[in-house]
Amino acid sequence: MKYIFGPVFSRRLGISLGVDLVPFKVCSMDCVYCEVGKTTLKTLERKEYIPVDKVIEELKRFLSKNPPVDFVTFSGYGEPTLNSGLGKVVEFLRAEFPEIPIAVLTNSSLLFRDDVIEEIKGVNVVLPSFDAASNDVFKKINRPFTDLTVEIIKKGIRRLRKETDVDIWLETLFVRGINDSPEEISAVGEFVFEISPERWQINTVVRPPAYNIEGLSPEELERIKEIVGYPATDVIGRSSAKRKKMPVEDIKAEILELIKRRPCPVEEIADALGLLEEEVRIAVDSLVKEGKVKYVMYGEKKYLKAGS
Numbered sequence: 329m330k331y332i333f334g335p336v337f338s339r340r341l342g343i344s345l346g347v348d349l350v351p352f353k354v355c356s357m358d359c360v361y362c363e364v365g366k367t368t369l370k371t372l373e374r375k376e377y378i379p380v381d382k383v384i385e386e387l388k389r390f391l392s393k394n395p396p397v398d399f400v401t402f403s404g405y406g407e408p409t410l411n412s413g414l415g416k417v418v419e420f421l422r423a424e425f426p427e428i429p430i431a432v433l434t435n436s437s438l439l440f441r442d443d444v445i446e447e448i449k450g451v452n453v454v455l456p457s458f459d460a461a462s463n464d465v466f467k468k469i470n471r472p473f474t475d476l477t478v479e480i481i482k483k484g485i486r487r488l489r490k491e492t493d494v495d496i497w498l499e500t501l502f503v504r505g506i507n508d509s510p511e512e513i514s515a516v517g518e519f520v521f522e523i524s525p526e527r528w529q530i531n532t533v534v535r536p537p538a539y540n541i542e543g544l545s546p547e548e549l550e551r552i553k554e555i556v557g558y559p560a561t562d563v564i565g566r567s568s569a570k571r572k573k574m575p576v577e578d579i580k581a582e583i584l585e586l587i588k589r590r591p592c593p594v595e596e597i598a599d600a601l602g603l604l605e606e607e608v609r610i611a612v613d614s615l616v617k618e619g620k621v622k623y624v625m626y627g628e629k630k631y632l633k634a635g636s
């Protein structure tokens with residue numbers, strides 16, 4: 329499979345079948361905390377970066393086996409709403425697999441557009457990012473495409489709230505020394521109350537990031553939750569979602585597919601693939617010997633990354 333990956337274990341969505349709609353690394357931003365890596369094509373241009381008919385073919389083949397997935401999620405290598413065929417894939421899923429919930433992870437940069445709002449109406453959950461309420465902080469943390477401003481991001485999220493029925497799980501990712509000042513937290517909190525999302529998910533850097541930055545501690549995130557006081561706030565940590573057994577034909581290939589998109593610790597790979605940690609370790613040892621993966625330390629945890 330080239331354009332779908334997993335199912336992977338997601339801290340927010342449980343067992344999620346990922347769909348890539350853009351290749352590495354096409355995005356309208358170049359966030360300092362990005363798990364995928366540095367952006368190589370920063371753009372706001374919508375086009376069919378990946379042929380959606382091919383994506384639909386892969387989804388049809390995989391989902392017709394009735395795998396136990398909690399969500400089909402548009403995420404992956406970059407910003408999914410940049411693909412002008414997003415609506416076609418959503419329409420296909422709604423028509424053929426109406427029982428499977430659809431989620432879209434977005435950096436919110438194209439939600440101001442009529443076509444994107446129309447296409448997104450068919451999904452169940454949108455997880456838009458909102459990391460900064462002032463333009464200087466926005467530039468530092470999200471390193472956006474030149475034309476983007478906080479006002480455009482806010483306009484898009486407001487349209488999502490007013491013009492669609494989707495559930496909104498707004499995400500703010502906090503980075504030490506960038507968006508964690510009392511003034512910024514209070515301004516972000518004000519917008520959270522204005523939008524009134526179903527969930528406000530506060531997060532921090534937990535995997536090796538694109539740039540050299542530091543996350544906050546769980547206690548600091550709890551403190552932000554208290555200060556803002558929004559009732560439906562989740563501090564994102566490792567989920568305790570039940571593991572489901574997935575058909576894994578080739579463990580090594582599945583591991584490679586998974587860590588190409590984001591570095592993962594062994595226990596998370598085991599959760600994502602429904603395997604025992606021991607089975608994953610044996611496959612990983614062999615991949616390390618072949619020079620296809622390597623371990624990197626982040627904080628006190630060991631992550632697996634693609635490459636020698």
Ligand code: SF4
Binds near residue numbers: 356357359405
């Ligand atoms: S975190 Fe998301 S929005 Fe930011 S650079 Fe990475 S893919 Fe793009």
